[in-house]
Amino acid sequence: MPEELRVKEKNNLEKPIPKEHYEKLEDYIDGLPSLEGRLIQVLHHAQDIFGYLPRDVQLFIARRLGVTGAKVNGVVTFYTYFTEEPRGEYVINVCTGTACFVKGANKILEEFQEKLKISVGDTTEDRKFTLKDVRCVGACGLAPLIVINDKVYGRVKPEEVEGILSEYQQ
Secondary structure, three states: OOOEEEEEOOOOOEEEEEHHHHHHHHHHHHOOOOOOOOHHHHHHHHHHHHOOOOHHHHHHHHHHHOOOHHHHHHHHHHOOOOOOOOOOOEEEEEEOOHHHHHOOHHHHHHHHHHHHOOOOOOEOOOOOEEEEEEOOOOOHHHOOOEEEOOEEEOOOOHHHHHHHHHOOOO
C-alpha cells in the first residue's frame, strides 16, 4: 500500500492522497463476504472515499480484487457516474435538454461560468464547485433547471445564479 500517492491532475499539479484513504478502502474490501462480482460496488465506495478514481486507485482495486487494471478502467470509463478527475464538493448540473435550452439554459450556464471563472467540465481551484451540462434530467416542467448535488432548482433565471452560489459559499 502506498505511503502517500501523488496524483498528477489535468492542471499538472500533484496532490497527495493520504494513506488512510487506502486503509479505509482496504478495510472495506476485506469486510466483503466475497470479492466475486463486487467491482462496481467497490468502485462506488472508493469514489466516496477518494472523491474520484485516479489510475493508481484503479490499479490498487484491480490488485485487491484479482482483476486486470484494464477491466477496472473499462468500467470506470463506461459509467458516467465514475470520474477519473477530482470533482468539487458541489457538482452543479445545468440541464441543457431541449425544454431547458429553449427557456434559456445557455444563459444560466454562461452565468455560472462567469461567476465561478471555470468552463463546463472544470472544477474550481479550491475544489468547491464542478460545473457540468447534462442533456436532460426529466423535469421539463421546471425548465430551465439546475441540480446541485441532490438539490433541484427549477425555473432558474440568470440573475438568480449569484444567490444560489451564495448558499454554498459559507
